[in-house]
Each structure stands twice: as structure tokens, then as C-alpha cells.
Amino acid sequence: xxxxxxxxxxxxxxxxxxxxxRRRRRGIAFFHRTQKRLHREVSQLAKFVIGSSFVPxxxxxxxxxxxxxxxxxxxxxxxxxxxxxxxxxxxxxVYTPEAFEITTPGKHDIEDRIKxxxxxxxxxxxxxxxxxxxxxxxxxxxxxSMAVHPKMQGHGIGKLLLARIEHFARATGxxxxxxxxxxxxTRAIRxxxxxxxxxxxxxxxxxxxxxxxxxxxxxxAS
Numbered sequence: 001x002x003x004x005x006x007x008x009x010x011x012x013x014x015x016x017x018x019x020x021x022r023r024r025r026r027g028i029a030f031f032h033r034t035q036k037r038l039h040r041e042v043s044q045l046a047k048f049v050i051g052s053s054f055v056p057x058x059x060x061x062x063x064x065x066x067x068x069x070x071x072x073x074x075x076x077x078x079x080x081x082x083x084x085x086x087x088x089x090x091x092x093x094v095y096t097p098e099a100f101e102i103t104t105p106g107k108h109d110i111e112d113r114i115k116x117x118x119x120x121x122x123x124x125x126x127x128x129x130x131x132x133x134x135x136x137x138x139x140x141x142x143x144x145s146m147a148v149h150p151k152m153q154g155h156g157i158g159k160l161l162l163a164r165i166e167h168f169a170r171a172t173g174x175x176x177x178x179x180x181x182x183x184x185x186t187r188a189i190r191x192x193x194x195x196x197x198x199x200x201x202x203x204x205x206x207x208x209x210x211x212x213x214x215x216x217x218x219x220x221a222s
Contacts, residue, residue: 067157069164072119072131077110079128080121087147094184098207105145113145120164122148122157132161134168141169143179146188153187162195170218178215180206189214 072080084104092100105113113119113133122130132146143165148157169177179197181189192214202213 066124067129067152067155067160068123069120069130069160070123072114072121074111074114076121076128077107077114080110080119080131081105081107083128083131083149084145084147086149090150091184094182096208099209102207103145117144118168120161122152122161124152130157130161132165134165136174139173139175141165141174141177143177146179158188158191159195162191166216166218174218176215176217178213180211180213182209182211 081104088095088100088104095103110119113135117133117135119133120131121128129152130148133144134141135144136142146158146161148161166177177197178200179192181192183189195216197214197216200213200215204211
């Protein structure tokens with residue numbers, strides 16, 4: 001026996017029910033595609049700090065402020081001095097008094113560095129929360145006095161500072177970055193290693209402290 005013919009309305013209702021799961025699947029797929037597209041767009045916007053131009057990344061937006069890397073000004077010497085002392089205070093008892101004084105230079109020494117070296121600061125809002133200095137020796141750029149305020153550590157500011165130095169070094173023709181560190185600065189060593197620095201094997205004592213050298217070679221392929 002033939003099945004009774006369906007009315008047009010009944011047929012459309014039946015087709016709608018039958019197609020609904022497929023629509024739902026298409027909706028989920030569209031949602032995932034949209035998420036991926038938005039992620040790509042955000043990633044494309046997430047450029048790096050180069051001089052005064054800065055486009056924030058998701059990792060470096062903190063409390064609705066952007067961390068910006070720029071060259072230090074002589075008027076900021078006192079703020080940099082305070083930052084260095086605050087950043088290394090937890091290690092003060094491990095350093096010898098002479099070594100701690102060298103590690104945390106005073107205002108006038110920092111003014112001289114800004115005049116003769118290259119000094120950068122990381123600025124969060126209007127507050128300096130990170131710093132690093134560099135001076136040349138032949139084709140090598142030496143990194144000194146890198147510090148991030150304890151309350152701002154873990155937000156990628158150290159990586160931003162290192163990346164800014166590397167960009168500067170490559171742009172000005174340096175072939176190698178080098179720094180000295182002490183064995184108890186384990187967090188800093190992990191940061192350096194993650195950024196491509198390796199121990200050179202060179203060791204020396206300075207003001208009663210054991211120093212180890214780490215270097216990163218800059219090649220066109222890296």
C-alpha cells in the first residue's frame with residue numbers, strides 16, 4: 001500500500017527536523033573557524049616593542065596598561081637606581097657588600113651609563129618596572145644590570161628587554177651578546193637559556209663573587 005501523500009507544510013516540517021543536526025554541526029564549525037580567525041588577527045596585531053612604536057600582545061597587557069620598552073632618560077636615573085635595589089634586595093645577603101654595590105649602581109653612575117652606554121627601561125603606565133644596560137666591545141655587546149621589579153616578574157618583561165637588546169645588536173652589526181651571572185640567580189639563568197644564551201665555560205671572581213659568562217651568537221639564520 002502506498003503511504004499517504006504529505007502536505008507541503010508537513011513535508012517542510014519534516015525536512016527542517018531532518019536538517020537541524022547538520023545546521024548545528026555547521027554552527028559549531030563556524031564558531032571554531034571564527035575563533036581561529038580572531039586568534040590569527042590578534043596574533044598579527046601582536047607585534048614587538050621597537051623604539052617608540054609598540055603594539056601590545058595579550059601576554060604583555062597587565063592591569064589595563066601596556067609595558068613599553070624605550071631608551072632611558074638621565075632624569076630617570078634615581079628611579080632606575082631604586083628599581084635595581086628593589087630587584088636585587090632578596091639577594092643582598094648572598095652578595096658581598098662590594099659586589100652588591102656594583103650590581104646596584106647609584107644615581108650618578110647610572111647617569112654616566114645613560115650618557116656613554118645604551119640603557120633601556122620597561123615602563124608600565126608611568127612607572128619604570130624594568131631596565132637593562134649594554135656596552136660594546138668590538139663585535140660583542142655586553143649586557144649589564146638587567147632587572148625587573150619583583151611585583152612585575154612573570155609577565156614577560158625580561159623577554160621584552162632581551163629581545164629589544166637583540167634587535168638593537170642585529171641592527172647595529174654586533175655578532176654576539178654576552179653577560180655575566182652568578183650561580184644563585186637561577187630564575188635569570190633560566191630566562192637567558194630560554195632566550196638562546198649558553199654558558200661559555202669562562203669563570204672568574206669579582207669582589208668575592210663567582211661569575212659565569214653566558215653568550216648568544218647572532219647569525220643571519222637565527
